[in-house]
Amino acid sequence: MLSQPLLLLASAVSCRRMKLLLGITLLAYPASAWDNLVNMRSIQENGELRIESRIEESIEPVREKIRDLKKSFTQKYSSVKFLSEKDRKIILVTGDTGFVSSHLTDKLMMDGHKVTVMDNFFKGRKRNMEHWTSQENFELINLDQIYHLVSSASPPNYTYNPIKTLKTNTMRTLNMLGLAERAGARLFLASTSEVYGDPEGLLGPRKRVAEIMCYTCVKQKGVEVRVARIFNTFGPRMHMNDDRVVSNFILQALQGEPLMVYGSGSQTRALQNTILEFAQLIRKLIASGSEIQFLSEAQDDPQRRKRSLNKAIFYFWKELEYQVNNQHIPKPKLARIRKGWIHRN
Ligand SMILES: O=C(O)[C@H]1O[C@H](OP(=O)(O)OP(=O)(O)OC[C@H]2O[C@@H](n3ccc(=O)[nH]c3=O)[C@H](O)[C@@H]2O)[C@H](O)[C@@H](O)[C@@H]1O
Known part of the structure; x- marks a missing residue:
């Protein structure tokens, strides 16, 4: 009989413990969850x-x-470094207004160098360079035309160093053609009357190669080119030692020395009928008492090179007509020309 109440007590106790345990657990869980959360x-x-x-x-x-x-x-990049003339480099940058090159220019300018930039603004922008335009070390070139007057026509100059003459006419011409292509500029090549002369000569054949380079670039790259074969130029600022016929005769006549004619003097050039006649003319104009002396014929001296203005006039006239027709400039009426109101030269 005793065991019954004992069992009940025990179960009551364990029930309370369970409840207690359950209570503690219920309290502990949110606390630990909160802790975890924190x-x-x-x-x-x-x-x-x-x-x-x-x-x-x-x-x-x-x-x-x-x-x-x-x-x-x-x-505004105003504080560029000062460099003495010895350290300051003169630098050319092409394609300058583009991205990379414009930053390079900034760097070179900030370092105090003198920078010239060349661009056709095909891809670059003028705006990229605006902050430098008032700076005295800076120059911007936008090329339209290149006059390639390379390689002197003076005999002592081009015979002094034949390899230099060869390089100047070929490599420099190619470089300039590349520049013309890149800048979208027209190139003018000063060629020479010598291309009609001796095929072994020191200048003529080299200039001819330069011409061929030009024409090849016209065909292949679409570069705009003009070539002029210049005949026996002379005038003020010509060098005393140029050693071409005009300056030689004038100097000899002024100094009262004999005028030296090579060969018989029957050879012709664009400037006069014959070289002998030319010597006589100079002597007369300068009122010089100089004699005319004949020396042996110069090597590979072209005997006939004379102007023909008729052809030149014909081509100029055609060109003018073409320009007038294409610019829609009203042509002068024939009657007005006849009356002398408009002169047709
Ligand atoms: O300007 C030009 O077109 C050319 O002039 C010269 O070629 P050349 O035509 O022979 O010109 P010069 O040297 O002035 O001679 C012209 C003629 O005068 C003669 N001459 C020249 C100099 C002189 O003191 N005496 C003389 O009789 C020459 O023998 C030649 O027949 C140069 O050699 C070329 O490079 C140049 O392209």
Whole structure:
């Protein structure tokens, strides 16, 4: 009989314990969950902080660059370094208003050099260079035309160093053609009457190669080219030692020395009928008492090279007509020309 109440008591006790245990568990769970939550938050926050600081670290140099850039924009690059003439280089940059080249120019200018830039503004922009335009070390060239008057026609000049003459006429012509192509500019080549002369000569054949280079670039690259074969030019600023016939005879006549005619003097040039006649003319014009002396014939001396203005007039007339027709300039009426109101020269 005793065991019954004991059992009941025991079960009552364990029931209370269970309840107690259950109560404690119920209380402990939310507490630990809260704790976990708090922990997780702090881990997350720590992580976020670390990420943020890393981002900050990597962004800082970019920010610095932006600050520098802003500063440089407000400075307008006015504070270029001063370089003495010895250290200051004269630099040519082509394609300058483009992206890379415009930054290179900034660097060179800031370092104090004298920079000339050349561009046809095909891809670049003038705006990229505007901040330099008032700076005295800076020059911007936009090319439309190149006059390639390379290689002197003076015999002592081009015979002095034949390899230099060869290089000047060939390599420099190619370089200039490349520049003309790049800049979209028209190139004028000063060729010579010598291309009609001796095929072994020192100047003529080299100039002929230069001409061929020009025509090849016209065909293959569409470069606009003009070639003029210049005949026996002379005039003020010609060098005393040029050693061509005009300056030689004038100097000899002025100094009262004999005028030296090579060969018989029957050879012709564009400037006079014969060289002998030319010597006589100079002597008369200068009123010189100089004699005329005949020396042996010069080597490979072309005997006949004379002007024919008829052909030149014909081509100029055709060209003028073409230009008038294409520009829609009203042609003068024939009656007005006849009356003498408009002169047709
Ligand atoms: O300007 C030109 O077109 C050319 O002039 C000269 O070629 P050349 O035509 O022979 O011209 P000069 O040297 O002035 O001679 C002209 C003629 O006068 C003669 N001459 C020249 C000089 C002199 O003192 N005496 C003389 O009788 C020459 O024998 C030649 O027949 C140059 O050699 C070429 O490079 C140049 O392209």
